[in-house]
Amino acid sequence: MTNEPVDSGPAIDPTETFDETESITVPILLYHHVSDTIDSQYNVRPARFAEQMKWLYDRGYSTVTIADVASAIRYGTELPARPVVLTFDDGYLDVYQNAYPILQQYGFVATFYIIANTVDAAGSLNTRKLQKLLASGWEIGSHSMTHADLTTDSDWENEIINARLVLEEKLDTEIRTFAYPYGKANDALKTYTLNAGYSAAVGLGSIMEHNHNTLFFLHRKEIKSWYELDFFEEFMPWTD
Numbered sequence: 001m002t003n004e005p006v007d008s009g010p011a012i013d014p015t016e017t018f019d020e021t022e023s024i025t026v027p028i029l030l031y032h033h034v035s036d037t038i039d040s041q042y043n044v045r046p047a048r049f050a051e052q053m054k055w056l057y058d059r060g061y062s063t064v065t066i067a068d069v070a071s072a073i074r075y076g077t078e079l080p081a082r083p084v085v086l087t088f089d090d091g092y093l094d095v096y097q098n099a100y101p102i103l104q105q106y107g108f109v110a111t112f113y114i115i116a117n118t119v120d121a122a123g124s125l126n127t128r129k130l131q132k133l134l135a136s137g138w139e140i141g142s143h144s145m146t147h148a149d150l151t152t153d154s155d156w157e158n159e160i161i162n163a164r165l166v167l168e169e170k171l172d173t174e175i176r177t178f179a180y181p182y183g184k185a186n187d188a189l190k191t192y193t194l195n196a197g198y199s200a201a202v203g204l205g206s207i208m209e210h211n212h213n214t215l216f217f218l219h220r221k222e223i224k225s226w227y228e229l230d231f232f233e234e235f236m237p238w239t240d
C-alpha cells in the first residue's frame, strides 16, 4: 500500500484559513441507475426520477455541483436559493440515456462520479458522451480507478491520484472532487485525498448541513428504488 501523499499539481494550501462556524444547507442526493429494466434497490425508474425532478423544479430548487458546494464552503461563493446537488455514481450508460434528457428538460445539471478504468470500456460511457455532459454543465468527478474499498489494503496512489490524471487526460478538464467507493473513508484517507489536490470528497449519510469540517466527507442521501414522492418530500429541507 502506497499512502505517501504525492504532489499532483494544483493542491490546496493547507494554511488556508476558514470560518469553521459557517454551515450551508444543501441536500446532496445520490443515484446509481435510472432505468426501466434493472431490478435493484440502486435503480430508480425513469418515471419516478422524472417525478422527483419535477417536484424539485416546482419548488424552486436549483441544481449546483459538488465543486460549487466546495467553492461556497472554501471561499464563500454564492449559491442560488434552494440549492440541491444530484450525484450519480459508477458511470452507468443508463444515466446518460435516461436521466440526462430529463435533467435537460428542467435546465438541471448533475455531478457524475466515474470509475476511471471503465471509461471507453465496452458497455460503458465513452469520452465523447462524458464530454457532452461537461458541455451541458455537468461536473465529472473521480470515483477511483477500480472501485476498490479504500479502507482496506489498496493502492491509494493509483486509486486516488492516477484516477484523477486518467480522467483529466481523457476528458481534457479539471477533475475537482472525489467519491469514496462504497462511501467508506477514514481520517488517513480523507487527508490523503485532500493532499492529492481534490477540493472536496463525498460519502454517504443524511446530514444536509455542510462546512469546512465536513468537506472531505460530504454526506449524500441515497435515493432508493422504492422511495415514493411523499417520502422524498419528508427529508428535503424546503417543501412549500
Ligand SMILES: [Zn+2]
Pocket (backbone or CB within 6 Å): 089, 090, 143, 147, 181, 182
Ligand atoms: Zn460506486
